[in-house]
Amino acid sequence: QVQLVETGGGLVQAGDSLRLSCAGSGLSFSAYAMGWWRQPPGKDREFVGAISADGGTTYFAPSVKGRFTMSKDNAKNTLYLQMSSLKSEDTAVYFCAAGPPTIVVLNAREYEYWGQGTQVTVSS
Numbered sequence: 001q002v003q004l005v006e007t008g009g010g011l012v013q014a015g016d017s018l019r020l021s022c023a024g025s026g027l028s029f030s031a032y033a034m035g036w037w038r039q040p041p042g043k044d045r046e047f048v049g050a051i052s053a054d055g056g057t058t059y060f061a062p063s064v065k066g067r068f069t070m071s072k073d074n075a076k077n078t079l080y081l082q083m084s085s086l087k088s089e090d091t092a093v094y095f096c097a098a099g100p101p102t103i104v105v106l107n108a109r110e111y112e113y114w115g116q117g118t119q120v121t122v123s124s
Helices: none
Strands: 001-009 010-013 018-025 032-039 048-052 058-060 068-073 078-083 093-098 118-123
Touching: 001 068, 010 093, 018 032, 018 093, 018 118, 032 068, 032 078, 048 068, 048 078, 078 093
Parallel strands: 010 118
Antiparallel strands: 001 018, 018 078, 032 048, 032 093, 048 058, 068 078, 093 118
16 A cells, blocks of 8 residues: 655744655655645645656746755655745645656646645745
8 A cells, every 4th residue: 555644844934944754655766756746725736846766857846946955765765845945825735746757747647646745834
């Protein structure tokens, strides 16, 4: 049974940094492209960033590019999202997701597995 569990969310102030983790079981991260998505209050889920199966390539939404970075430790089956210079508009539930290496990372439907999410609240 595949499970993705996000941790690291919380309440921070604007300008702060926060690191989210996504631990997986039942799958090998080295075989999956991974993504971070978020759902702000009252809005649809939106793409944040993605990383290739080998961890060598990342892609970010324009709204977070330059502020967020991603990495994954395939040996530990863990994905990270390092967020800095946080803004109030970053407030959302953050989800990690896994999909085949050839997915179109901007298409949520192509991800096979999703975590339950972790809340990030940025106060201004």
